[in-house]
Amino acid sequence: MNEQAELRDWLVALRTPGLGPGGLRERLVAANGRIDDVVAQLRRHSSVLDPKAQAWLERPDEVRIAADLAWLRESNHRLLRCTEADFPPQLETIPQPPAALFVAGDTSLLLHPQVAIVGARSASTAGKTNAQAFARYLAQAGFVVTSGLADGIDGAAHEAALAAAQPTVAVIGTGPDLVYPRKHRELSARIEAQGVLVSEFPPGTAARADHFPRRNRIIAGLSLGTLVIEAGMQSGSLITARLAGEQGREVFAVPGSIHNPLARGCHRLIRDGARLVESAVEVAETLVPAARALGAELAQRLERSPPAATGTARAAAGGWRDDPEYRQLLQVLGHDPLALDELAERTGQSAAELSSMLLMLELEGCVEGLPGGRYQRLPGI
Template sequence: MEHDELAAWLRLLETPQVGRVSARRLLAAFGSPQAAIAASTAARREVVGSGPAAALADEPETLAALIASTVDWLASGSEPRHVVTLGDPLYPATLLNIEDPPLLLYALGRAELLQASSFAIVGSRNPTPQGTDNARAFAANLSRAGLTIVSGLALGIDGAAHDGALQGPGSTVAVIGTGLDRVYPKRHLDLARRIAQQGLLVSEYPLGTPPLPENFPPRNRIIAGLARGTLVVEATLQSGSLITARLATEAGRDVFAVPGSIHSPQSRGCHALISQGAKLVESAQDILEELQPGAAAPASPPAEASDRPEPLLDALGYEPVSLEALVARTGWSASALNTRLLELELEGRVARLPGQLFQRIAAG
């Protein structure tokens, strides 16, 4: 993109009082940011009203610094960097079908993944260990089948999905709610670096944008819009993941959900989605068959020695259970159960949950 064109886009999108709706109307009326800025205030007023029309008449004080930092960012680093606008060959066609497509995207990494066949995996920031394992396993298997996994780089399910997706050729796209020169949360700094090298980081927010709470819900429409379908692994009834699922439905995309314990708050969002028509899934194969009839997920690896029969695992089942309930189910003493549960926990076959609960972890 030429310097003058970049400057015009940034002026249109970052001028105070000119939001996404007004910018879209100006582009529709005048054809380009340069033409919208060059038009008279009176001509712009007929399209967007007096406030946005007058605001564009004067260049924002911070614009020059933003342009300079963006030009420097594009020219720096070892990973490819792009500014992708409507009409750019790199702009994903899937986003054109959503109600509020982003007008400009910053991209760091493999920009060709914007055109890939994608699938979103989202969920709780505070998942159970089983939920984390499920997200990673679903993402890995779908990525091995060639789907690019889209998520939001948040803690919990998002991070596990990105990590799993990097295990397959489909790789991953992280849609973030800050500028691409920031990583939030900080705990995902290493994950973000891996994604920049092997996948793609995307944001509609300009460089320097900090993690503002109001910016994260809007980015969910991009996650849902990029993907052919969305899987919710774990979510409470107040989870932002349900926003993503609703946006996916509004965009005409399939929504899938993993069921869980009726006693777990982290399962209630998924159960609500299923009751509203989301597809219940238990494996990546369920999703692949829905998206590509007849397709099968990659075969599971050979069973490990740790998959040997274990009576206590049978007693646990797959729902969270208390020590007292296990005493009643097995007839073992509490001390004997604690010893064996610790061994299974160290083997990665049982998770210890808050509230003195235990849960069996399914094999990936």
């Protein structure tokens, strides 16, 4: 099955009304991960599905599918599927894990230790200053700052990470080709160039109120911990914090004045068991053990990956230094930074394969990931 045909089947399945990530994942397990078998089975048994799903499967909107494929052909764009070796393992344990993610930017950042920084859209100047200070320190300490591209605390956290010349992850509640709010169009472009934009929703999907709780579960799921800086009692950030707690992740809250309505959500979190923090150092120190555990889990996951999924398995079995594809990758890479799409063009390997190989080389201390989805070989290798 060629890549274009496989991508088309994935897009048909992802756009099937009423199927959802849970239904798609169940069918993938039954079909041993073959998306073509899933789509064929859905069509054979479409009579038990919703009428809208039946109509879609009988006659998918080819214009929409073609637009999706065109988006995926653009540089550094990718459909990251749950069947691939470099799908973030931290998402596998959350409620309703996504079946696939539309990604623009450096996909490998999703495997790095992340910390979510979220809070009020109508944040105060002091709140945004705090978000910037926490984000800058945590980014420079080696954590990838993850947030939702919203106004207020989210935007301040993303901006601070970028200003520190560090990557950042934005999980959005629209399709990957849209920006919400529109004022963050330039920020979104910078994140794509220096970090990664992530969406569970196909291209063209407009913002809807119910999309943001779904987005929040991914923000919480990707991150080792969630830090809330200013939140009212009805803030969506409290949903992210609750989801993080339910997923067994750390929850941090910055306290504020008892007279500030935007401090009440944080105070409620603290009363409910969140860690009260006054500095980014406290957050970093708490998350270091979890970051180490994630690194060990990723190494084990890559070693267990089947050869059909990634060249990393072959490297683990025989030693990557003896693997010709790894030797070719290092030879092509040299010591000058190259983007993932350039490496794919020069090596003839897929972005998914290269992402897994580059991660293994990063874990081995042979390759360094740089802002903007670029990589370079380290001296002496």
